[in-house]
Amino acid sequence: METAESILAFWFGADSDDARTAEQKKQLWWAKDSAADQEISTRFSACTAAAAQGALDEWRADPRGLLALILLTDQFPRNMYRGLPASFSFDAQALRWCKQALEQGDDHRLRPIERVFLYLPLEHSESLADQEQAVELFQQLCNEVPADQQAVFAGFRDFAIRHRDIIARFGRFPHRNAILGRTSTADEQAFLQTAGSSF
Template identity: 55%
Template sequence: METPNTIRTFWFGTQPSDQAVIKECSHRWWSKNEAVDREIRQRFEPVMLLAKENALKHWAGEPQGLLALILLTDQFPRNAYRDTPQAFSFDPLARAWCKEGLQRGDHLRLRPIERVFFYLPLEHSESLADQEQSVALYEELIAGIDESQRAEFEGFLWFAKRHHEIIQRFGRFPHRNPVLGRESTPEEIAFLKEKGSSF
């Protein structure tokens, strides 16, 4: 049975330095890699489904457990069910756990690199209010990081701002339209031809 610790170790590794974690794990986080998608699907789908059924809600009582639940319902489905509607079907639960943890201040008890993923449900949201909160949280995160490490984290803020801009402009992420069966507007179709319009 997977635990919050095994999930965290899979995603972040064991390096004590956040800079080292970013260097070691970024390829797994952000690259489209069928081998990684398959590994997540085969290893973690059972526990992802338990999380979706709220069978692991007892994990939410402490920050590391809450982070594991967020990974299981926000990031892992995007790998396991890539290019299908199911990739986004866990999102409401991920947002609810994120907001629960923010209210309690649980995110402040995590490492900076862990906080990056704690906030992602807001960055993935198609709500403008969530997007505004996301940008504010990443700005706060970077402001509290030692200057020697800020360069590695500035990219996370840039992407948060980019997501915010798209939601502010369209009210949704146009690149999700084909997967979710939504009809794109002419403006969205033109936008999707631009470089960097998809994530």
């Protein structure tokens, strides 16, 4: 079984510089790569199931453990079940852990690049209140990082704003409709024809 530290090492690597980490890991984090999806599924699917069943709840006592749980339930399912409804099936649990971490101030015990992924369950939520909180947190994060890293974190903030604006407009993410069997409105169908409508 994987540990919280082995999960974080896989996701973030060993470089202590956040901007270099973001550059080195961007393919893993953001690209649609079937090989990476398969690796994550093979290596981490049992851990994701264990996390969802409460078998790893002891990890919640530590900020890095909570972050590992969030990766298992927010990020990894999007790789393991890409294009399937199951890719979103752990979102509610990830969001609960995200909010627990925020209530405890755990985000301030993590590196800035780690905080990005702690906050992402809010950005993945179809609640406008969660989206507004995500934008606020990403803006704060952008303000706190050193000047030479602000461009990287401004990019994360801008993505949060784009997500928030979609939820403000539609109340949901239209690009999920086909996956989840939801019927798109005419406005959503038109939106889905525009560049950048999917994430």
